[in-house]
Amino acid sequence: MRNMSPWWIRIPLLFFIIFGLIEYVIDSGNQLAIIVYPITQLFLLLVLMILIAIELIVQSIENVMFQTLPEKAKERYLATQSNTWQWTWARKWYQKLTGNKPIEEEGEIILDHNYDGIRELDNDLPPWWVYMFYATIVFGVIYLARYHVFNGADQNMEYEMEVVEAQLAIVEYKKNAKDLVDINTVEFLEDASDLKAGEAIFLSNCVACHMADGGGGIGPNLTDPNWILGGGIKNIFQTISEGGRDGKGMISWKQTLKPIEMAQVASYVLTMEGKIPANPKEAQGELWIDVNNPTIKNILKERNEQETDTVSVALN
Ligand code: HEC
16 A cells, blocks of 8 residues: 555545544434534544654655665665556546657657748647537537427526416415415405405404494494505505504404404405495595505596596505
8 A cells, every 4th residue: 555655645545534434433313423522523633643643754764764775775665666556547548638649759740841940740639629529519419409490498488487487386385375474465355255254354353343334433434545544455454463553442453363364354344445334434544545446446447448538546
């Protein structure tokens, strides 16, 4: 082994063998033993130092012994040293890939012109270069066939496919994660089942103050377009979730109702706007016209159909 490899291979090799043995022998679960037991780091450091020390000692002994050898023996020793392992395979490969002629054979490829003493060698192209060139040709043919003959997906198409996939994933996610709605993601739920659920929640929690028809009592009228705390699905969701102004009586419902339930009842509240309650409380708060409100949407649609194009609506 000594004569086959230089020290900079020997030391790391031994070191990693010992390191591997430690990891193999010490049971440290999923983590590396050197992390679980820091003392092993110290041990490895010691091992490394000992390896280096051994190497240095052996080398100096060799050196001393070399000096004591007679001339003849010195020569012999040096001869064996130069026979050491010299990466023959790597050299061979390098030779093969560069395709260089050894200097002794250059006479075979020298061209017979001579420019002021400068002469030219007719070297072959280096094989590494030629193989790479062939590889690019093969690549080019495959590329051409795939993208220009058989219309493979190009970057734009790949991008669009990924977008579609992502959108599907979002839809899927939303389906499974309805419960995760919050003020930022809440949207008007137009499914009849959601509105029905919203109505049920409203009837069992909110009628005491807002009346079953939304006409209002202790709480404000929910059927008019005026809102104290802001209209639109987001504001209404926010009011239900966080409650109204302090001391007014509208509590925060987020402890009682799930996010999806608040979204359902908020959607139901939106559908009440525009209905005529039995005992409407007078309008309070600001007029809020929300183009996304289902009732307003219908009105705008009807107006558009009647083609009265002189309507101007203050849009929020
Ligand atoms: C104890 C009485 C009470 C109950 C029960 C109650 N509210 Fe209210 N609600 C109020 C009061 C009072 C206000 C006005 C708050 C303010 O002015 O800050 C209000 C305001 C609101 C508003 C905002 C109205 C606006 O003009 O901005 C909405 C929306 C609302 N309530 C929905 C609900 C829903 C949905 C429920 C049932 C889950 C509910 N409320 C239950 C008393 C109540």
